[in-house]
Amino acid sequence: MFLLKKLLTTLILPPAGPILLAFLGLWLMRSQSRRWRNGGLWLAILSLAGLLLLSMPIVGKALMAPLEQYPPISAAQLQRAQAIVILGGGSYFAPEYGGDTVGSATLERLRYGARLARQSRLPLLVTGGAPTGGRPEGELMRDTLEQDFGVKVRWVETASRDTTENASLSAPLLKAAGISRIALVSNGWHLPRAIPLFAKQGLEVTPAPMAFISGESSLPTALLPGGLGASREALHEYLGQLYNRIKEAK
Structure with missing residues (x-):
């Protein structure tokens, strides 16, 4: 169960999650149906655009801000x-x-x-x-x-x-x-x-x-793709909180 949870988490979170969705979109573009081809194109575009956004420091800091809710200990x-x-x-x-x-x-x-x-x-x-x-x-x-x-x-x-x-x-x-x-x-x-x-x-x-991450960002470096670390950690925490809530609700 532990390894399965880790595998699913890896497949859902960036970079694997958006890349897999983009590949799915490319596969759908091979369909004979125009509707499926258009849907596949948009899925690929949105997945790759989302991956690009998540790699920007300003997005990572914004995702981190609600999580870093506690001040330093006195x-x-x-x-x-x-x-x-x-x-x-x-x-x-x-x-x-x-x-x-x-x-x-x-x-x-x-x-x-x-x-x-x-x-x-x-x-x-x-x-x-x-x-x-x-x-x-x-x-x-x-x-x-x-x-x-x-x-x-x-x-x-x-x-x-x-x-x-x-x-x-x-x-x-x-x-x-x-x-x-x-x-x-x-x-x-x-x-x-x-x-x-x-x-x-x-x-x-x-x-x-x-090791606080959120805070003021200096432009334009905050808009330059520089890695997925902060965004991935934040999304991992949101996913973990959701998992714990579902487990408690059972």
């Missing part, structure tokens, strides 16, 4: 928490490190989590498994925090495959230590989906967002 909010939880954001095989290591998104989260831990002296939990094989991300996160940032990690969760399991598998570790209030570290666009999942486990969650 000192008072941080002191109210009993622990800091850092969510994994991906890993990869790096021969220069002799094996798997954390990806750029995870590294950003770890850097900010280490900063908060030094400020507050709160214990740290890191969470992330190995859904596609290799070393669990939680272990890689712990190694990075302790070896590169000099910050000790108290709990390591290594079996989760997604954000839902990050929450359901981390909560027992925290509750066993009497922890009920956490500061949750992740990208600002990820927290609107992650917070309810941790709250559902009976935890009081204070958002600790980082």
